[in-house]
Amino acid sequence: xxxxxxxxxxxxxxxxxxAHPPSExxxxxxxxVFGTDFLQHRLHPQFSCPDMSPSPSVPTSVEFVKAAxxxxxxxxxxxxxxxxxxxxxxxxxxxxxxxxxxWSIGGYxxxxxxxxxxxxxxxxxxxxxxxxxxxxxxxxPTTVNETGFNFAVTGHNTLNVSDQIxxxxxxxxxxxxxxxxxxxxxxxxxxxxxxxxxxxKDKSLFSPDNFIHYMTEALDMMMNEIPRTIVNVVQILQMxxxxxxxxxxxxxxxxxxxxxxxxxPQDNSTELEELVEINNEFQTRLEKILDxxxxxxxxxxxxxxxxxxxxxxxxxxxxxxxxxxxxxDCFHFTVKGHEELAKGLWxxxxxxxxxxxxxxxFSESVKLICPPKEHPYIYTRPRVDSSxxxxxxxxxxxxxxxxxxxxxx
Numbered sequence: 001x002x003x004x005x006x007x008x009x010x011x012x013x014x015x016x017x018x019a020h021p022p023s024e025x026x027x028x029x030x031x032x033v034f035g036t037d038f039l040q041h042r043l044h045p046q047f048s049c050p051d052m053s054p055s056p057s058v059p060t061s062v063e064f065v066k067a068a069x070x071x072x073x074x075x076x077x078x079x080x081x082x083x084x085x086x087x088x089x090x091x092x093x094x095x096x097x098x099x100x101x102x103w104s105i106g107g108y109x110x111x112x113x114x115x116x117x118x119x120x121x122x123x124x125x126x127x128x129x130x131x132x133x134x135x136x137x138x139x140x141p142t143t144v145n146e147t148g149f150n151f152a153v154t155g156h157n158t159l160n161v162s163d164q165i166x167x168x169x170x171x172x173x174x175x176x177x178x179x180x181x182x183x184x185x186x187x188x189x190x191x192x193x194x195x196x197x198x199x200x201k202d203k204s205l206f207s208p209d210n211f212i213h214y215m216t217e218a219l220d221m222m223m224n225e226i227p228r229t230i231v232n233v234v235q236i237l238q239m240x241x242x243x244x245x246x247x248x249x250x251x252x253x254x255x256x257x258x259x260x261x262x263x264x265p266q267d268n269s270t271e272l273e274e275l276v277e278i279n280n281e282f283q284t285r286l287e288k289i290l291d292x293x294x295x296x297x298x299x300x301x302x303x304x305x306x307x308x309x310x311x312x313x314x315x316x317x318x319x320x321x322x323x324x325x326x327x328x329d330c331f332h333f334t335v336k337g338h339e340e341l342a343k344g345l346w347x348x349x350x351x352x353x354x355x356x357x358x359x360x361x362f363s364e365s366v367k368l369i370c371p372p373k374e375h376p377y378i379y380t381r382p383r384v385d386s387s388x389x390x391x392x393x394x395x396x397x398x399x400x401x402x403x404x405x406x407x408x409x
Contacts, residue, residue: 049370074149081152085327099132103341107131251328301380
């Protein structure tokens with residue numbers, strides 16, 4: 001009966017007294033739902049780099065921050081970052097947020113247990129603050145002791161992200177052992193997919209204009225109020241391929257509830273084509289506002305990490321979707337998918353703007369890279385205002401008067 005209540009709370013159905021939750025063929029409610037079995041079945045080979053040391057002194061410029069200089073990690077977003085259902089093979093896992101294995105912030109065990117961005121950073125700085133330690137239950141009150149610095153909220157749209165940021169700032173300022181002014185922080189934000197899922201319900205509220213408005217408002221808040229911060233804005237996915245992720249199961253029916261604008265239109269319908277165009281415009285507009293120095297100053301930078309921009313769903317050799325990457329709801333990622341997201345993000349952080357990898361398909365596992373010897377810092381300077389470009393500009397200005405002198409002579 002308890003399981004029925006949990007299940008009902010999430011999908012908004014009612015269960016009569018004595019009833020059991022709907023089940024799928026072969027479905028078993030076991031400890032895997034609570035995120036223990038899968039993570040104990042294998043260990044990743046250790047990952048190490050030639051230089052894993054911090055800078056000789058704490059950097060004062062955002063352009064010279066090494067991985068080991070990062071003291072704090074945090075995340076903003078929606079259910080992809082709360083990791084809904086990520087470590088359960090059953091529909092009964094869907095109400096649970098497996099934050100401890102979330103791609104950008106999960107802190108379960110070590111890198112060898114599960115690959116997350118936080119667990120990679122912990123290899124460089126074992127005292128890192130913020131990784132999420134445990135799972136939470138969707139809709140229940142939580143504390144920072146449970147969530148870590150994972151401030152994402154299941155179901156949030158872009159219009160809600162400033163509320164997450166306010167919560168994050170207040171937490172940073174009061175958290176024991178965190179030096180708000182001096183500690184370098186890495187914040188990862190991925191949000192906007194729910195805007196697309198809800199677009200057909202309110203085309204004005206979830207328009208590209210409003211998406212950019214709320215993103216700009218959120219990034220301004222961080223830039224104005226949080227010192228020594230690097231913000232990864234992860235480019236949103238192309239969502240149309242998720243229509244192909246299907247099972248003949250009850251769990252897959254949940255797609256129609258939380259992303260009806262994507263799932264319900266017929267193939268080749270004008271409604272679907274409009275949604276695809278809106279998805280593309282979200283990506284284009286986000287790239288445009290971040291392809292500048294608008295959100296860049298001495299101790300703060302926002303960087304667009306584009307590795308998911310054109311990523312196709314993973315497929316088996318016969319061309320069908322590899323469902324091992326997807327939870328029982330046929331929409332969110334399992335731990336297997338979260339690990340690929342984590343590796344792609346880490347790699348993008350150590351690649352310059354214009355040369356960042358973009359994943360074509362999750363069918364091929366991402367191979368982690370080490371910070372390059374010639375540039376061991378997280379790349380933060382915008383392409384349009386690179387140091388090299390500025391030097392060339394100064395050099396050209398110096399050369400012009402000399403050429404005029406020689407032409408006169």
